[in-house]
Amino acid sequence: MSDPAATPVPPTPPVPLSALLAREDLGLRQLAGPAAADVVVHWAHASEMADPFPYLLGGELLLTAGVHVTRAAASSAGTPGRPASGSGGYFDGYVSRIVAAGGAALGFGLAPVHDTVPHALVAACEAYGLPLIEVPPRTTFSGVARAVWQLMAQARTAELRRVTEAQQSLATAAARPDPVSSVLRRLARHVDGRAVLYGPGGTRVAEAGRDQPEGVDGALTELAATVTRRASATATDTAAGVHLAAYALGAGQGFVLGVAAPHRGRGDHTLSSVAAVLLTLLTGDQLSSTGAARSAALVRLLLGATPQDVAPLVGTGRTVVVHARPDAPAARPPGGGRAAAPADPADPAARRVAVGPPGVPDAVAASALGAALGSALVDLADGVVRILLPDDRAPGPQPGWTLGVSAPASPADWPAADTQAARALARARATRAPLVRYGDRPGLVDLVPRDAAEAHARTLLAPLSPALAETLRAWLSLHGSWDRTAVALSVHRNTVRQRIARCASLLDADLDDADVRMELWFALRQT
Structure with a gap:
């Protein structure tokens, strides 16, 4: 007798037998076997063969009217209250063959052959653990099959959704x-388990989800190591009743996604595969020929080359500098307190993930932002992501980020562009704008010779320290708003008031005068 568990079943969503019994239009009734809630049906099949084994694939609800037992079982069927004795009876052999073929359940139709279900058949199904369903005369086998397919379609639609x-x-x-x-938090929630990202060498880079039984974490780590050693794409295992799966990310990266779930649904593999693709993009080095050239440019700068020397490796034309920070800092209250990073309260895994301070990106997030903008020249320092981007790739708003973009600059002006991007980012954060570009259009400053303008600015602003000058610049750019200036500079509003009062005193100027403000703004634009 073959193992029913090893019998292949159709790749279709299973239907709980209890759902079929709940259909009032069918009027089905279970007479024997395990509880219907624990049995699933993959399809329905009608047959009057005395030995159905060669015609079953497994997982079927086999439907029969008992035509094949009219004479053959006459001597062994027994009578009501006295079923056939011995294990060699007709129904005993018949039911054992259905079980051996992997049949899920047996449906016995009443009329026109039998008025009742033979008691010997009930006893055999109970002995072999095969659910026996009574099909009333008013219900056709085709109606039962149609109901199975309808339930399968509903299950398939729900699964796809x-x-x-x-x-x-x-x-x-x-x-x-x-x-x-x-991504790990979402995946863990969807599979109702745990998701772990392993780095090269088997280190746990990040993880999220429910705590697992003892021994599961170790088994998952070993499975991830197996994927790395064998260079295989995926691997599966089971530990303490928990289903384990490991997915290699990319080719030769050394990163592996590990998933542990108590129940392995049909859609879980698809979801884990999607997460693996996303994590591959997020952790990939993206070392194309262009990336290699840019890496060479960085090396040459470190070895003493000038920006003009390495500009051809970065790209032709002018370049913009992008400064970016996550949106979370913009939610900081004007009083100076730091707001907590937003979290999904419905996600229990969110409370189990160790993350950095609110609004501070990690290296992977910075790399992902650079990839989204189309550049591998990314720098992360002091919670700010700086990206060097060719001028022909105009950056747009990015979900979850606040961006400040400089004016296009030649290699010699990259330091000035870096300052412009920082100022644009400060204004974007203060005004809650997703993106601010520095110098979107030419102004009066373009009408004055640069040398003369810079000399005038140095003379006018000489009494101010750098901190005071930067505070005055932010305050003027934000139309004298104390709260927005405090947000842009990450200081208390009272500090802004004190600094502006100090500026007015040192400059001996009335900062409420529009002409004075315009002259100071002109000077500040030159520094």
């Missing part, structure tokens, strides 16, 4: 400022 919504959720998570942690 779940997978589609989960894929969209994962894609949204990948666009957050902390993309790796967000």
Whole structure:
């Protein structure tokens, strides 16, 4: 007798037998076997063969009217209250063959052959653990089959909806400022388990989800190491009743996604594969020929080359500098307190992930932002991401980020462009704008010779320290708003008031005068 568990079943969503019994239009009734809630049916098949074994694939609800037992079982069927004795009876052999073929359940139709279900058949099904269903005369076998397919279609639709919504959720998570942690949290929630990102050497880079039984974490780590050693794409295992899966990210990167879930649904593999693709993009080195050239440019700068010397390796034409920070700092209250990073309260995994300070991106998030903008020249320092971008790739707003973009600059003016991007970012954060560009259009400063303008600015602003000058610049750019200036400079509003009062005293100027403000703004633009 073959093992029913090893019998292949159709790749279709299973239907709980209890759902079929709940259909009032069918009027089905279970007479024997295990509880219907624990049995699933993959399809329905009608047959009057005395030995159905060669015609079953497994997982079927086999339907029969008992035509094949009219004479053959006459001597062994027994009578009501006295079923046939011995294990060699007709129904005993018949039911054992169905079980051996992997049949899920047996449906016995009443009329026109039998008025009742033979008692010997009930006893055999109970002995072999095969659910026995009574089909009333008014219900046709085709009606039962149609009901099975309808339930399968409903299950398939629900599964596709779940997978589609989960894929969209994962894609949204990948666009957050902390993309790796967000993707892991979402995946863990969708599979109701745990998701772990392993780095080269088997180190745990990030993880999220429910705590697992003892021994599961170790087994998952070993499975991830197996994927790395064998250079295989995926691997699966089971530990303490928990289903484990490992997915290699990319080719030769050394990163592995590990997933542990108590129940392995049909859509879970698809979701894990989608998460693996997203994590591959987020952790990839992206070393193309262009990336190699840019890496060479960085090396040459470190070895003493000038920006003009390495500009051809970075790209032709002028360049813009982008400064970026996650949106979280913009939610900081004007009083100077630091607001907490937003979290999904419905996600229990969110409370189990160790993350950095609110609004501070990690290296992976910075790299992901650079990839989204089309540049590998990314620098992360002091919670600010700086990106060098060719002028022909005009950056647009990025979900979850606040951007400040400099004016196009030649290599000799890159330091000035870096300052411009920082000022644009400060203004964007203060005004809650997703993106601010520095110098979108030419102004009066372009009408004055640069040397003369700079000399005038140095003389006019000489009494001010750099901190006071920067505070005055931010205050003027934000139309004298104390709260917005405090947000832009990350200081208390009272500090802004004190500094502006100090500026007015040192300059001996009335800062409420529009002409004075215009002259000071002109001078500040030159520094």
